[in-house]
Amino acid sequence: MSTPNDDSPKPTPRWRAFLAKSREFAPVWTLLALILFFSVYSDSFLSLENAANILNQVALLAIMGTGITFVLLTAQIDLSVSYMATFAGVVAAYYTAGHLPQPWPIVAALLAAGALGWINGVGTARLGIPSFMVTLAMSLIASGLSLYLTRGRILFELPALSETLGSGRIFGVKWLVIVAALTLLVGHLVLKYTRFGRYVYMTGASPKAAELAGVNTKGVITAVMVIGALTAGLAGVVGIGRLGSATPTAFDGMLIDAIGAVVLGGTSLFGGVGGIPQTIVGLLILGVLRNGLDQVSVDIYMKTLITGIILLAALVFNILFAGRKEA
Amino acid sequence: MDTTSPLLELRNVAKQFGGIQALVGIDFDVRPGEVHALVGENGAGKSTMMKILAGVIPEYEGTMVWKGRPVRLRNPRHALDLGIAMIHQELSVMPELTVAENIFLGRQPLRAGTVDWARMFREAEAVLAELGFDHVNVREPLERYPLGVHQLSEIARALTSGAELIIMDEPTSALSPMETRHLLELTRELAATGKSVVYISHFLEEVTWVADRVTVLRDGRKIATLEARKTDKQELVRLMLGKEAAFFEESYMSGRDVEDPHAGARPVLTLERLTRPRAFSDVSFTLHAGEILGLYGLIGSGHFELGEAIYGLHRPTAGRILLEGQPVPAGPRRAIDRGVAYVPPSRRSGLFLEKPIYQNVTLPWLAQISGLVPQVPKEVRVTDEVIRRVGVRPPDPQKEVLYLSGGNQQKVAIARWLVRPPKVFVVSEPTRGMDVGAKEEVMKILHELSEAGVAVLLISSEPETVLAASERILVMAKGRIVREFVGETVTKEQLLHAASGELAEAR
Incomplete structure (x- = not known):
């Protein structure tokens, strides 16, 4: 009955199930361990106030990270998000200073970011340029546009909406945190409960198989690049409100944290696995780490090094488990 | 010496x-x-x-x-x-x-x-x-x-x-x-x-x-x-x-009436002088409703590429593909909407191993099954029905394809197309690496489809596969159709002979 072929049913190996579970939960354990560690070694860490602090600190990253989650799920990457955020902030301030009535400066900012994202998408999906190359070029373009519009100066005239969302409060809660939570929520709903979301996962899991099943994979990839740009743009528009000004390099430095947070959460760099819940965990890991290192007496010059090492560890972990995919 | x-x-x-x-x-x-x-x-x-x-x-x-x-x-x-x-x-x-x-x-x-x-x-x-x-x-x-x-x-x-x-x-x-x-x-x-x-x-x-x-x-x-x-x-x-x-000399192509079984059948798919450099050239044939047409060739003879072309995966440089008399625009999505189904020769390239069976089965039909917001229970129900029909074991729509045996993975790849019966079903190597039982089950599914009026194009490099299921067999060698066997007893020997090329002719 059974021949040498591979046709007998394979039982689900227990080690594989265990690995799958640990892949899912390792970031959560990491987060809990970090919280425990800082609670023990710092008196000021474990408090409601500090928790609110952490949320506030990661809010901008969360907005950007939502879009990056979409991008990574299709096995692409976007290295231009932080520069597009800066650019969107500059556009919003520039047109406000130019007396364009509200909310048009903000609309213009989001449209401008979306257009750059569309170029990223077309370059990746239609022209076949690796996304890291296209978006690397785009980071220079966005950065260049920011410098050109501002002539290197700082813009202080901001849209009122940016100021409210960036630094205002409602019922004692920062608007910024609410915007971040809403962005994450919408991202989650789209990914988990829409046909488009399913296409995103399937395209990332296997572009070839998705194409064979009639999925417009090029369209999906273009769309996620636009989504990545739009959330970056949103981060820029509210971010200037938080900073109180738009500078030509305002958010440039957030790139590594934004991508790092998504990867720390466990979203695969190879696509198809992960999601917004993972991203939230990743954001919290990064936030707790940054915040906690400030609270304990660590050499201030070691902070970046420690963060880097933890990010590297997360990447190694990510690759190790992705490698098991084909086993 | x-x-x-x-x-x-x-x-x-x-x-x-x-x-x-x-x-x-x-x-x-x-x-x-x-x-x-x-x-x-x-x-x-x-x-x-x-x-x-x-x-x-x-x-x-x-x-x-x-x-x-x-x-x-x-x-x-x-x-x-x-x-x-x-x-x-x-x-x-x-x-x-x-x-x-x-x-x-x-x-x-x-x-x-x-x-x-x-x-x-x-x-x-x-x-x-x-x-x-x-x-x-x-x-x-x-x-x-x-x-x-x-x-x-x-x-x-x-x-x-x-x-x-x-x-x-x-x-x-x-x-x-x-x-x-x-x-x-x-x-x-x-x-x-x-x-x-x-x-x-x-x-x-x-x-x-x-x-x-x-x-x-x-x-x-x-x-x-x-x-x-x-x-x-x-x-x-x-x-x-x-x-x-x-x-083999006796055993095949005797299952049905011999005299050109589809003389009166409706043509569904017509290829006219289809050419794509380095793959196939000048290929013409007609596929009829309710027919299983075997397309046999040695590996590298261009028959798999022909299947891809029919599904719209790449454009031929010359010639036409007509589905019920109308040219088919490129792209799998349009092909699917027009009633073309396709199973690739390597089952891994067509499946999402890490994803549950139901997501594999319903992906082409998400819009039809539940519109903008996929409804998993409905997907699972649809999947349950088709995987039971083809005999996937275990028939558990939530199970990841990875955990199925090769034969059952292949059945999932076929089951997907039973959600909406196609007009033309292009299957490449549907039974490679399967045991005899699973092979027979897959062949039975293909026969059932053809009896329901589906035009099946069965592409393979295994002579047994095309012999076991086809009433008509085309043989390809080096990108061209070199022989057609209709309504006669064909042996594996003859197939291999035809496919292995006439050197004198090639010169």
């Missing part, structure tokens, strides 16, 4: 792969200056044997003797150092580099630590001239030349690296008739200068023309070693197939 001591010998070589006996008790030898051909069906053990000869498989039972001394090759590098070079079917050339660089890939002549270009060009020219190809400019990128020259540069590489034994794996499968002829002549010339060649090919006419001796493998065993001069294609096919050939 039998007293010539062999250059290379295999003595009682055997190899197992996880309980499957790939080779058993192989004795084989190659004499200096000899072209020794190796023939057999897919899975007969040719590639295993060739990998052992080339050092790719270092673990095996038995002995290899090189120039009278027992050796155990550790890796391909070791084989090359001894003088055994292998030319793969999938060429390992760098098209962007110059011809000369390709010939000296990885061992360019150096001068003071830098590449000695002048010397490299000189030596490349010399070796090509020796091979009779002095019209090739070694300074040009290889990509400017046809595939025949790519092949040639690999041979030149083998020669300049001091190879005494060259293993050629299906060297002519991608070559034009002209190039094939040049290659065969070149192979004879190599032998005349004392080099030995192990020549692996499906094209039996070529084999009998070029080889001194032919060894036939079947089911991992050596069946015979013959003088090429004293054998012919018929005998080789018979030996390759063995006793069962007699059985």
Whole structure:
């Protein structure tokens, strides 16, 4: 009955199930361990106030990270998000200073970011340029546009909406945190409960198989690049409100944290696995780490090094488990 | 002449792969200056044997003797150092580099630590001239030349690296008739200068023309070693197939009425002079509703590419594909919407192994099943029905495809298209690597579909597969349809004969 072929049913190996579970939960354990560690070694860490602090600190990253989650799920990457955020902030301030009535400066900012994202998408999906190359070029373009519009100066005239969302409060809660939570929520709903979301996962899991099943994979990839740009743009528009000004390099430095947070959460760099819940965990890991290192007496010059090492560890972990995919 | 001591010998070589006996008790030898051909069906053990000869498989039972001394090759590098070079079917050339660089890939002549270009060009020219190809400019990128020259540069590489034994794996499968002829002549010339060649090919006419001796493998065993001069294609096919050939002679295509069963049937799919360079050319046929049309060809004959073209995966450069009289626009989505279904030859490329069965099944139909917001319970219900129909075990829509056996994975790939019965069902290698039971189940599904009026195009490189299910069989060789069998008793032997090409014709 059974021949040498591979046709007998394979039982689900227990080690594989265990690995799958640990892949899912390792970031959560990491987060809990970090919280425990800082609670023990710092008196000021474990408090409601500090928790609110952490949320506030990661809010901008969360907005950007939502879009990056979409991008990574299709096995692409976007290295231009932080520069597009800066650019969107500059556009919003520039047109406000130019007396364009509200909310048009903000609309213009989001449209401008979306257009750059569309170029990223077309370059990746239609022209076949690796996304890291296209978006690397785009980071220079966005950065260049920011410098050109501002002539290197700082813009202080901001849209009122940016100021409210960036630094205002409602019922004692920062608007910024609410915007971040809403962005994450919408991202989650789209990914988990829409046909488009399913296409995103399937395209990332296997572009070839998705194409064979009639999925417009090029369209999906273009769309996620636009989504990545739009959330970056949103981060820029509210971010200037938080900073109180738009500078030509305002958010440039957030790139590594934004991508790092998504990867720390466990979203695969190879696509198809992960999601917004993972991203939230990743954001919290990064936030707790940054915040906690400030609270304990660590050499201030070691902070970046420690963060880097933890990010590297997360990447190694990510690759190790992705490698098991084909086993 | 039998007293010539062999250059290379295999003595009682055997190899197992996880309980499957790939080779058993192989004795084989190659004499200096000899072209020794190796023939057999897919899975007969040719590639295993060739990998052992080339050092790719270092673990095996038995002995290899090189120039009278027992050796155990550790890796391909070791084989090359001894003088055994292998030319793969999938060429390992760098098209962007110059011809000369390709010939000296990885061992360019150096001068003071830098590449000695002048010397490299000189030596490349010399070796090509020796091979009779002095019209090739070694300074040009290889990509400017046809595939025949790519092949040639690999041979030149083998020669300049001091190879005494060259293993050629299906060297002519991608070559034009002209190039094939040049290659065969070149192979004879190599032998005349004392080099030995192990020549692996499906094209039996070529084999009998070029080889001194032919060894036939079947089911991992050596069946015979013959003088090429004293054998012919018929005998080789018979030996390759063995006793069962007699059985196949009667058993197939008698399932249905013989006299052109679809004389009155409605044509569904028509191909008109379809051409795509390096894949297929001038292919025309009509597929009828309720018919299972077998499309048989050896690997590399262009039949799989034809299936892809019908599904809109790539555009042919000439000719038309008409579905119910209307041209089909490119792209799988449009093909699906028009009622074309497709199962690719490698099931892994069509499935999401990490995803549950239901997501694999419903992906093409998400819009139809539940609009903008997928409703998982509904998807699971739809999936449950179709996977039970094709007999996926276990019939659990939530289970990841990864955990299913190969046969059951294949059934998932087919089940997907039962959600909405297609008009045309293109299936490539639906039963490869399956056990007999699973094969029969898949064939039963195809029959049921055809009885329900679906036009099935069954594409395979396994003669049994097309014979078992088809009423009409087209045979492709080197991108063209070379034979059509309708309403007559066909044997595996005839199929193989037709597909293995007429050398005289090819010239």
